[in-house]
Amino acid sequence: MSSTPVPPYGRSPLSVVQVLGGGSAGNTAHVRSLAAGLVARGLRVAVCAPAVLEGAYDFGGCGARFVSVPRRSDPAAVAALRAACAGADLVHAHGLHAAVRSALALRGRRIPLVVTWHTRADDDGPRGHLVRLLERKAARAAAVVLGTSSDLVDRARTRGARDARLAPVSVPAPRPPESAGESKARADLGAVDRPLVMAVGSLVRSRGYDDLLDAARTWRDMVPTPLLVVAGEGGERGALQRRIEAESLPVRLVGRRDDIAELLAAADVAVLASRWEGRSVLAQEALRAGIPLVATAVGGVPELVGDAAELVPYGDGAALGKAVVRLLADPGRRQWLVEAGRAQAATWPTEDETVAQVLSVYDELTG
Numbered sequence: 001m002s003s004t005p006v007p008p009y010g011r012s013p014l015s016v017v018q019v020l021g022g023g024s025a026g027n028t029a030h031v032r033s034l035a036a037g038l039v040a041r042g043l044r045v046a047v048c049a050p051a052v053l054e055g056a057y058d059f060g061g062c063g064a065r066f067v068s069v070p071r072r073s074d075p076a077a078v079a080a081l082r083a084a085c086a087g088a089d090l091v092h093a094h095g096l097h098a099a100v101r102s103a104l105a106l107r108g109r110r111i112p113l114v115v116t117w118h119t120r121a122d123d124d125g126p127r128g129h130l131v132r133l134l135e136r137k138a139a140r141a142a143a144v145v146l147g148t149s150s151d152l153v154d155r156a157r158t159r160g161a162r163d164a165r166l167a168p169v170s171v172p173a174p175r176p177p178e179s180a181g182e183s184k185a186r187a188d189l190g191a192v193d194r195p196l197v198m199a200v201g202s203l204v205r206s207r208g209y210d211d212l213l214d215a216a217r218t219w220r221d222m223v224p225t226p227l228l229v230v231a232g233e234g235g236e237r238g239a240l241q242r243r244i245e246a247e248s249l250p251v252r253l254v255g256r257r258d259d260i261a262e263l264l265a266a267a268d269v270a271v272l273a274s275r276w277e278g279r280s281v282l283a284q285e286a287l288r289a290g291i292p293l294v295a296t297a298v299g300g301v302p303e304l305v306g307d308a309a310e311l312v313p314y315g316d317g318a319a320l321g322k323a324v325v326r327l328l329a330d331p332g333r334r335q336w337l338v339e340a341g342r343a344q345a346a347t348w349p350t351e352d353e354t355v356a357q358v359l360s361v362y363d364e365l366t367g
Contacts, residue, residue: 018045020094029172031047037355047064069084094116136160168354197228200270209273218325230252231254272293272301276299277295283309297312305344
């Protein structure tokens with residue numbers, strides 16, 4: 001007997017299209033989880049995204065149909081997306097650019113559009129006006145905007161969303177590190193006899209890495225000297241490396257890594273210095289793994305971590321450094337944060353609960 005759910009009242013299975021514009025690892029992992037959950041519930045699911053994401057996430061392996069759509073807004077890309085959405089009962093776009101392209105592709109069609117805002121686009125500087133225009137277009141085109149944090153819901157409403165709701169999404173739990181992974185990671189990084197502080201994320205200005213280097217300068221003369229390891233790649237690498245060398249900072253940039261779970265499990269403290277975060281993947285992974293976290297009190301971070309992390313103001317490298325040093329000197333506080341972090345993580349929605357919440361929105365819009 002097939003275990004696939006049967007659509008009620010003889011209806012044909014609901015057909016939904018998930019649209020990604022490239023997206024971060026967290027967004028893409030969420031869409032992979034969502035697609036798998038929807039397929040398991042009997043829906044027909046297509047995922048439209050750049051071809052490189054299929055190789056990395058294997059959407060086809062969970063039963064979804066993958067459609068390669070380049071991350072562009074030119075007429076050819078929009079036409080490809082329009083063709084992929086033909087006959088769909090609903091389209092769900094993830095992120096600002098995916099939302100705008102989906103709105104263009106659905107023009108003139110009575111297909112509901114759901115948009116999830118996972119993160120906030122930077123609207124400062126010369127691109128700010130364009131970002132705000134795109135956000136208004138995306139918000140007003142959507143039947144429902146789902147924000148992963150309360151401030152994103154408020155932002156969608158200020159941009160004209162007809163219906164904006166809080167929808168915290170779960171990020172699939174990382175695979176457990178191998179039993180020998182912690183000691184091996186510390187040895188590989190050169191942190192066997194010294195504290196290890198871990199940061200993860202793209203090397204871009206909004207991640208606050210200059211503040212992290214300021215923090216590392218505050219503990220540069222400690223004995224033993226804590227080592228800050230940053231896993232990630234991006235356009236700021238050259239400038240950061242030059243500063244590390246010029247100031248003799250105890251920092252290593254290790255680039256993109258496939259062993260983040262092992263690196264994080266080996267750390268004494270995890271740090272997040274971003275200008276803004278929604279439901280930070282690093283914060284979720286640190287709390288789940290029992291790693292004390294120091295993070296900036298921005299965006300959705302406070303409601304995500306509750307009391308289970310040390311929070312500091314954004315842009316204050318000295319405060320960040322002092323918080324790390326205090327934690328390294330206080331095993332009792334670190335252990336309290338380990339236990340509080342795991343308890344806080346237990347309150348987050350599961351993948352199954354996330355799928356159920358999204359499916360309830362779909363049912364509401366499709367009748």
